[in-house]
Amino acid sequence: MGCDIRYRSRTIRTTCGGIFAVPTGTGRFSTFAPPSIHEATGLSTGLSTARRRIVQDLRVRCRFFAGAACGRRIISDDGAMNPINIRLANLYRIGVGPSSSHTVGPMRAAAFARAELIGHGGVPRSLRVELKGSLGATGRGHHSDLAVLAGLHGWEPHDCDIDAVLALRETLAADPSVAWSGGARVRLHPDDVVFLRARDTKGEVLPHPNTMVFHATFDDGSTTSSTWCSIGGGFIRRPEEVAGGDDGPGKPRDVPHPFNDAESLMERAREIGGTLGDVVLANERALADDDGSSADAHLDAVWETFLSCIERGTTTTGELPGGLAVQRRARLLLDRIDEGEVSEAYADIARAQAYAFAVQEENAAGGRVVTAPTNGAAGIVPAVLVEAADRRGHSREEIHAALATAAAIAMLVKTHASISGAEVGCQGEVGTATSMAAAALCQLMGGTIDQVANAAEIGMEHNLGLTCDPIKGLVQAPCIERNAMGVAKAHSAAQLALHSVVAGVVSLDKVIKVMKRTGDDMRREYKETSEGGLAVSFPEC
Structure with missing residues (x-):
């Protein structure tokens, strides 16, 4: 088996036997076989500088492990699609x-x-x-x-x-x-x-x-x-696991409603007459081998962490550590809303943005937050859902279902792309969080399965190409304000999905694949190195 992938506008041919076909600069391909599997997975230094750079860029596009199939391990030995079995407790990680x-x-x-x-x-x-x-x-x-x-x-x-x-x-x-x-x-x-x-x-x-x-x-x-x-997202792997694609769907296990992509997830939801989140919760019960009590307990802990983080963030003022002289803004924005200085048309989104500021400011100060799906994007999902729950009076069951739906979106992205800014830029973090929040909010507002998936697609699509360029390596600028903007985009995506009268052109599965390829094509300077974008104006050293 093999695959063709793109490298700097040229096609790279690879085979699972470990052969790279590398562009020579003349339009032709030069082939070479890595002498060991370690070199194919990017652990050897025995290549020329030019080829080493190519292997570095190819590493995230096609991974080799003892002759296994290209890409993440999403296809089993018998050719069937492995179901996504990422656990809620691993995705929403309190840290x-x-x-x-x-x-x-x-x-x-x-x-x-x-x-x-x-x-x-x-x-x-x-x-x-x-x-x-x-x-x-x-x-x-x-x-x-x-x-x-x-x-x-x-x-x-x-x-x-x-x-x-x-x-x-x-x-x-x-x-x-x-x-x-x-x-x-x-x-x-x-x-x-x-x-x-x-x-x-x-x-x-x-x-x-x-x-x-x-x-x-x-x-x-x-x-x-x-x-x-x-x-x-707090996930860790050994090099051989990364090379073997074990950063994708999770270890193969039997679940009652298997899904591997958005299309199959939506099919399972229709089969059970529920939401995308209901599919995740049903599978979670099977994986935990209980009545759902462990998932409920974890989602309760996640929600309580959301609330306590927002409480701390909206009652604390002053300057954040790190030397950028970034001032906390959550309390100040909330005061303006409460004093009627924010227009009524903007007030709901502004309150959610204040909550996003609160979470990200706590995160920047080293406080306790929830990966949703990462710390760098941890403010968007709690901000959108807590504001909606306060204003609309949603029940515990509705919030759990919304959190599970948001998690389903993150599971899809993690399996078929990445939630790491160092791999795909901030589109994998804030883009994914925006997509998660949009889907969850759309569901809370009564959206259908198709509308919820469309909301997620819109949230991701309009973050494509977003770079990760933290100034001085701090998760402050532009990260905190970027979370607030993610809140506004999530609200817009949910509303657009609810009120669109024509079907979207791009599917959720398609936009996730495009996000992955965009991240692969992105220069490393724009992937959490502080060597490109805004970061070069304030270098760390």
Whole structure:
């Protein structure tokens, strides 16, 4: 099996046997076979510079794993489509700011690395962690070092002491060690987490734009290392899993209403006479092997986190940390609305935008938020749904169904494209969140299955090409205001879908595929590196 894909306006031919057909610049193709599967997955440095760049760009377009089929693992060995089995608790992940891929993911990876070392029974003398790719470029502003240090303490994003995390640089500078098993202590200093910029890894092809390597040195001089990739939304994978496409639909499991794309999701919804979210909730019950109580409990926790985050964000003023002198705006905008200084026609959207500001400002300050589907876009879904619930009086069941429908959209995007800004730009984060919120709002307003899918498509379509260019590597500008704009787009998309009298030209499945290809074609400078767009006006260093 093989496939043709586009590279800089030329066709690249690939085969699952590991043959690349690479453009030579003369209109012809030069073929070469990587000597090992590791090179095909982007782990080797034995290629020429030109070919290495091509393999780096091709990595996200066609992944190889022991001769497996091209692309994400969405087709089983018998040719059937694997159903999407991403769990709600993994998609809506409660964690800390400011980034799901650069904070939550690294913390989880570090905790796994610690657990593995402890499980092997050894006590390292020292630890060292290398953050590469986008993590190395923007990780300092994303608190990636703090996240790794916290994970190496065994702390988890959903319940860690946020103040203790934020103080780790000072704490470990004063006492550079971390408690280990058996009462031992292992050397760990803030400087043991190293940010490697592109110039530091020149010639190395990374398995993913967000790659981290954990090194442990023992008293006898021996060393061990493990590599992890943070693939967006707090999800983490090993390089071989990324290469094998295990960042797509989830592990194959039987569910009562299998779907793999928007078309089959809509079919299942019609079959059960329910919503897109009802399909997700029914499958979730089967995966959890319960009556739905675990899903309900998690969605209750998600909703409570939404509310508490908005409460904190709308009652706090002042300047956000990081040196950009960004002022919190949520409380100020809410005051203008409450004082009648905002026109009545705009007031509902303005209130939702104030809520989006609140969530993103809390996220930027390192507070606790929910990946929806990422931290960088965490303000859109809660803002739209909380404002709608307050104004329209929706029940708990209606909110859960809306959250499940929003999750269904994110599952489709994660399976067939990406929710990582480092892979596809901000269209994968704010674009996906806008699409999720539009679908959920349309459903709450009485939209049909087709209208809900159309709302999601409109929300995504009009974010195509959106770059990820955080100034100084901080999730503040343009990120916070971009979430507020996502709220307005979600409202517009829901209304357009509800009141369109003709069918849309572009399907939801099609726009997701286009988003993926747009992200593949986007230069790396515009994918969470702080090396392009707005970020170059205020470089991190």
